[in-house]
Amino acid sequence: MNSQDTQLIGVLARADSTASSLSGLLAGLLSRFAERGFPLYLVGGSVRDAMLGRLGHDLDFTTPARPVVVKEILEEWAETVWDTGIDFGTVSAAFKGQQIEITTFRADTYDGDSRNPEVVYGDTLEGDLIRRDFKVNAMAIELRADGTSQFHDPMGGLQDLAAGVLDTPAAPEVSFHDDPLRMLRAARFVSQLEFRVADRVLAAMHEMAGEIQRITVERVHAELDKLMCGVAPWDGIDVLVDTGIADYVFPEISALHMTPDEHAQHKDVYAHSLTVLRQAVEQEEDGPDLVLRWAALLHDIGKPDTRDTSSGKVTFHHHEVVGAKLARRRLKKLKYPKAIIEEIGQLVYLHMRFHGFGENQWTDSAVRRYVTDAGELLPRLHKLVRADCTTRNERKARRLQRTYDELVHRIEVLEEQEDLARVRPDLDGNEIMRILGLSPGPEVGQAWAFLKEQRLEHGPLDREEAIAKLRQWWESK
Template identity: 65%
Template sequence: MSRTSAAQNAVVELLRVSPVADDLAARFAAAGHRLYLVGGSVRDALLGRLHAGDLDFTTDARPQEIMRLVKPWGDAVWDTGIAFGTVGASKGGAVCEITTFRADAYDRVSRNPEVRFGDTVEADLVRRDFTVNAMAVDLTTRRFIDPHDGMGALEAGVLDTPATPQESFADDPLRMLRAARFASQLGLTPAPRVVEAMAAMSAEIERITPERVQAELSKLLCGAHPRAGVELLVDTGLAAHVLPEVPAMRLEIDEHHQHKDVYEHSLVVLEQAIDLEGGTGPDLVLRLAALLHDIGKPDTRKHVDGGGVSFHHHEVVGAKLVRKRLRALRYAKDVVEDVATLVFLHLRFHGYGKGEWTDSAVRRYVTDAGELLPRLHKLVRADCTTRNRRKAAALQRTYDGLEERIARLAAEEDLARVRPDLDGNEIMRLLGLPPGPQVGKAWRFLKELRLDRGPMEHDEAVAALREWAAEQGLGDAALAVDQGEAHDADQVDPARGEDQPG
């Protein structure tokens, strides 16, 4: 297919999938303005992956005029970006962003431009991040506009900048992370001059806020080819500024001596974890855990007799490092804790194959993982990267056995809801205690007992509680309850109580 035919097909596809674009263009044309579909919308139409729900437009109309034209048309309209020339609107389920032609100047200190409006679409396109995003469709004339050969770049699978990459990245260093993100999402290979500029200017990323870095990193990891994006970050030195624990793993030899280094091993684990996701779509928590599961190894490496290397407790150190890094990147608290928990637990399975796990150990494995158990299964399986097929098959069979054992115990004991056999209210009644820390200690004792022994009869649990209470010096309280006497609540400070399940 010729480029002309491809461009015409892209225009047809854009208007077929996005009828609101035609409708909106007619309003602008009636007011004497041109409206263009631009950027990712055009790129994705050429790639055959356009989604009608998110459309970007540019126009010669100034912001207040855009607002005047859009307000009576949209189902909802917002002006949060109007200072930068952008008005947002939703119509028929499509979200539209309409921006006045831009001809910005940057101070090269922050990434905030001095907003200047332009007069031509060509001048607007040259200031965009990459040539594949610098194409437009004139919705009035149906003309395809591609002054920087973005279509050719798409055909060649190359990521390049309309201006020089040095100018582009100096204006907005976030574009370097976007290059890695597009390598992951679209499978594009950055042009040599782009890679050189990223390596030379990697420190400029320090100008970008953690929130923006996190957003790009998450999109990169959830792309179709995250390994390519991570490798680009590491090879250009950007990772040393945004995720330094990852390049630090390049120097650490894997303890099984089956891989070039822990960094390479982690990339393989990431790919294998993605293969195990199934059809549920990208799982950011699982992918972060796969990439970062061994970041504790550099800090725990020790050389042992015979030339070997050990990484004792690297999962403990790794969980701490995960929390520190992901908090610095402003990830949500639940994401931080979920990834840290998976990193902390990922190594526990390796003691199972020796036949030493009791039912109690299996219960603890399930209880400690909680709702993360399905992800932990995938992470542990992905962590097997040995090239020895026999060993790999044996590990997978062993984990199959563990999952079968978990399923059996779950059916017998409802492992998803492992709780003490007596609740907090009954503990207080039996021991004559008001709400307070002693009730919490008793509750935790009974939970540990439940994990060790499995479900107990009510009388057995009561007897165990009374025995524990006597050892803790609470025997008189239990006796007082038996005799119907009131317990002296002044012995416990209720203000220091803990919330206990009722």
């Protein structure tokens, strides 16, 4: 018995164990379907994840029963039922912590212009499975109330799963023409499952990359987030860049592929960015951090626009400023929430601040400004800056880490002495107005900004010193 046969036995055993446990949990549901003469199949990603030992609390089922019948059965059995997807043949329910979606067999047709199918109900399980995106998602397990089950794999998904391959049930050109979103899903599954894409699928993705423009930005955004939160997002991004799909959905990432000048060499910025992403992920403590991951991938996207070789050496002056603008602009086009756009943009903007100082060169003022500008992003900024060290020169790497360790220590020391998380002027607006005899207006804001600058530069001032500096500033105006 070879290793693949052994692996097949293992995944089938996991699937069988999952089927047995679900048959017990869902016995009431299964018996109701059986009484009406309808089978019920665990299907798609639920079967795949069961075989991989990673099944969650969202269960997908298919059945020949029409949606009206499915809804009636669920309302008899489930704790909660909702039918927001009923136009597409899907009814959802919740039962003992499980979210269940049951979709009637489908045999849809597509118009070739949008990804919205004309919903056509099917009559066979095989007809339903062949319309799915990938073979590994085209397997089904019929669950029965007596605890038995039957595995169905007409497309050969089990072999692909054991080999870690993503291939389409039908010709990939047909599949992607029907629904171009499947190309993004291929990259997403590379990230989530660490599978590779079959050669014929990669070729079709490259040939049909422009078809992704038929997909709404909201759907692109959702798939990109799932990709970025996978276990290997760098591999998923690589698929998008290599096939040319990134040229349409996030061209600034593709642009990181810059050809080094013969006489002014620089590291491969694209490869560096993927390494920084990987190293940022390695520092995560509580699961995927979407903001940190995007910032790590995008931290150098300003380099193509700032590349300069006029001095005989390649430079990228102010690439963090340009990069922050580019990141904000692209994420806005992809309709990311404003708060996330700002956080990612600010991390890109700040990632070079550390490199403006060397060992033993951080003044108290510089430390205060670093912490204040980062604000709540400081823990992420620490991780991003550390991840940005990809040099193969071990001595340089140790020096950079030592310098950053020193900065973190300085922050901790000042934090014990001052409230760095909330650096504010030593006088509030009401005191400023009373001392200077002002009414509310822009001059109060200017005075407040002056005092905050003094606080950052000199640390906490006692009240009399703060008043003296304020009066001196006012008189100089």
